[in-house]
Amino acid sequence: MSNIENRIAIIVSEACGGNRSAFARRLGISAPYAAQLCAGQRLPSDRTISDICREFGVNETWLRSGAGEPFMPPSRSEEMGRLVKSLMADKPESFRSRLITALLRFDADGPEWQLLEDIYNSVAADVEKETDQ
Numbered sequence: 001m002s003n004i005e006n007r008i009a010i011i012v013s014e015a016c017g018g019n020r021s022a023f024a025r026r027l028g029i030s031a032p033y034a035a036q037l038c039a040g041q042r043l044p045s046d047r048t049i050s051d052i053c054r055e056f057g058v059n060e061t062w063l064r065s066g067a068g069e070p071f072m073p074p075s076r077s078e079e080m081g082r083l084v085k086s087l088m089a090d091k092p093e094s095f096r097s098r099l100i101t102a103l104l105r106f107d108a109d110g111p112e113w114q115l116l117e118d119i120y121n122s123v124a125a126d127v128e129k130e131t132d133q
Helices: 004-016 020-027 031-039 046-056 060-065 076-088 095-104 111-132
Strands: none
Touching: 004 020, 004 031, 004 046, 004 060, 020 031, 020 046, 046 060, 076 095
């Protein structure tokens, strides 16, 4: 796919389930303008391209030229944010929820963190031994 409208259509499909109105709302553009972008009747402005990349995590080089991967890998903070969001949806009695609640009680400089790091390092070493065999 060499045309930008095809790449925009991919974003609409993957990020908005094919819903051009949802795509337009998230970008703060009109639905007719979004339809024109997808149909190749209008080229997106630099600002619209920037907004698409920011809002949907799109690789700008890919959007402009088709080179590279369509979506940028999520940053560590984005991954952590998604994890926290999923944990917040858990029932309070779930193990994950209880574990996070317990971790929140630890003093940031307390000895519990060193103990957890030691446990993690031990488990990681065991896993590495198993994969080497």
